[in-house]
């Protein structure tokens with residue numbers, strides 16, 4: 001699961017691949033003297049780099065098998081290669097040239113690179129990744145200026161260029177482009193990469209586990225996949241990250257933890273441990289617990305206890321939680337709340353991000369089996385995804401006992 005790895009399957013990004021290839025069709029067919037530009041725009045972890053690299057790999061495979069006219073592919077990361085010179089030197093290297101650090105001007109690197117391409121009759125498909133940084137500098141703007149106008153700038157060069165420029169925030173980035181020509185040549189085709197929903201993340205995790213063989217079959221079950229997918233999935237009302245990298249990383253570290261403990265199966269507790277170790281911007285905060293009302297604490301403790309009993313479950317039914325809550329109230333010698341009040345407290349805990357909920361159950365492969373009829377309220381399942389249960393249990397017990405002591 002390294003970051004260099006380019007997955008073969010990219011579920012939920014098929015249309016982005018197709019649209020890019022459609023736009024590049026003249027370039028792939030060998031047409032000369034034009035640049036076709038596609039912009040990828042979307043937040044981190046939405047698959048922009050993976051899609052672009054997958055396209056490069058497929059195109060170069062097809063070209064090397066002679067299925068296309070000659071085609072060269074190149075990938076530059078503008079964040080890593082900060083100067084205009086290093087960007088063009090990398091493109092030159094991908095074309096097969098070697099430029100020593102000294103002795104060549106940027107202009108010479110550009111000229112040799114494109115003359116070489118032109119002479120060999122090859123077109124170029126190029127990815128410029130992390131371009132947000134690029135357009136904030138004058139030099140960076142010039143990179144895009146050159147790439148979109150190779151034909152005009154170099155009279156002896158005749159190539160077709162397919163250009164993917166990747167932005168995290170295209171709108172903000174274009175505002176800082178001063179050159180009107182560059183701005184207009186970038187405004188053509190923009191492909192939006194939206195944050196992934198929980199359902200999409202579950203599919204991505206399953207693909208990685210099953211089709212790409214990232215893990216031994218059976219080492220991870222749908223509870224864990226769904227738990228991770230729900231934690232990171234984006235939803236219009238609730239927001240969220242929608243970040244596949246965070247989700248994959250969490251699964252990877254959870255599996256590593258299970259392995260280090262000599263356990264062949266990844267459990268929800270592995271996920272909680274990993275999530276509490278700072279992958280998320282807000283790790284567990286004890287003060288947040290102190291500020292809860294007594295019945296909210298007891299309810300949270302009830303959820304914790306049930307989850308501790310059912311170690312392979314990431315979500316437990318609200319019915320089971322209610323029984324445990326009533327038991328706890330009896331033990332503490334206080335009167336339990338009624339069902340509707342419990343429901344309200346569940347919403348409080350949910351809004352504070354202390355618990356996670358799921359409304360429908362999934363089948364074994366992460367696909368939702370929607371059985372919700374309009375009149376029938378869905379059964380709610382409750383989980384705790386971000387905090388290790390033993391830690392939470394201890395903090396809650398102490399806090400509840402403290403509160404009961406000071407009340408007497």
Ligand SMILES: Nc1ncnc2c1ncn2[C@@H]1O[C@H](COP(=O)(O)OP(=O)(O)O)[C@@H](O)[C@H]1O
Pocket residue numbers: 002003005006007009010011012013042043044045046047048049050051193204207244245248
């Ligand atoms: N649709 C997808 N299917 C499978 N893996 C994906 C998908 N989208 C993203 N990934 C994986 O998630 C991680 C982050 O994706 P990446 O392309 O680097 O995102 P971005 O460039 O938008 O920040 C990578 O490991 C990538 O392989």
Ligand SMILES: [Mg+2]
Pocket residue numbers: 048049050129
């Ligand atoms: Mg990227």
